[in-house]
Amino acid sequence: MTQEDDRYRAPALDKGLDILELLAQIDGGLTQAEIAKRLGRSPNEFYRMLDRLVRRGYVSRIDGDRYSLTLKLFGLAQSHAPVRRLVSFATPLMRELAEETRQANQLAVFDRGSVVVVAQQEAPGYWGISIRVGSHISLYDTGSGHVLLAFRSEEERQMMINEHSRSNEQPALSKEFFDRLNQIRERGYEMMPSAQTAGVYNLSAPVLAPDGRAIAALTVPYITLVNSSEAPDITQTLDMLSNTARQLSKLAGTERKDD
Structure with a gap:
């Protein structure tokens, strides 16, 4: 990434898009810990972002602790x-x-x-x-x-x-x-x-x-x-x-x- 590219980064947006792109590839959903592991981050980094994605309808919670993409983007x-x-x-x-x-x-x-x-x-x-x-x-x-x-x-x-x-x-x-x-x-x-x-x-x-x-x-x-x-x-x-x-x-x- 160039210095010019880095200048316009939006870390929170990147984090949300990383979650959506990951879940789009997964059948059956992932837990918060599994999402963090696959994205190379700590689980605590994703709690608030997952909560917002669920509240906005882009992600749903299934089986209690798993997160799965909804059809809202579709x-x-x-x-x-x-x-x-x-x-x-x-x-x-x-x-x-x-x-x-x-x-x-x-x-x-x-x-x-x-x-x-x-x-x-x-x-x-x-x-x-x-x-x-x-x-x-x-x-x-x-x-x-x-x-x-x-x-x-x-x-x-x-x-x-x-x-x-x-x-x-x-x-x-x-x-x-x-x-x-x-x-x-x-x-x-x-x-x-x-x-x-x-x-x-x-x-x-x-x-x-x-x-x-x-x-x-x-x-x-x-x-x-x-x-x-x-x-x-x-x-x-x-x-x-x-x-x-x-x-x-x-x-x-x-x-x-x-x-």
């Missing part, structure tokens, strides 16, 4: 340029998907405890189900919510559930619910009757980041178009949706694992 990133870039990449693909399937579609992300619709494309015909951009939807009983949870580690799923439950009533989540998430991950998509609208099936596929995590869910609220012989059926629509999600994942810097 949420802040989602609300800035990355989401705008994702939407700009997605818009032409979503428009093409709507034309091919004759169905509406939407893109949702997990943002600071909520599932938020960040882009939507209307169906090209008279009929279709669409959700306004900016709408908050359920994490537990929507295709988008299921996909966003499914393509995360068990620890990350629990953090998402905890963040969501701070501002929403949390239902009792059964073993069957988590088994379903694992099944979604294995098959690569969700297909379920809508819990909000009769006669609608939620078809959802993940947009994956380079590390395999879902950064967004692309969803078609499928309705049967009885007067349109040219409209794809639900199986064909699911194939088109999955293909679009794969294309968008590639634009995000990765390919689906089954490619």
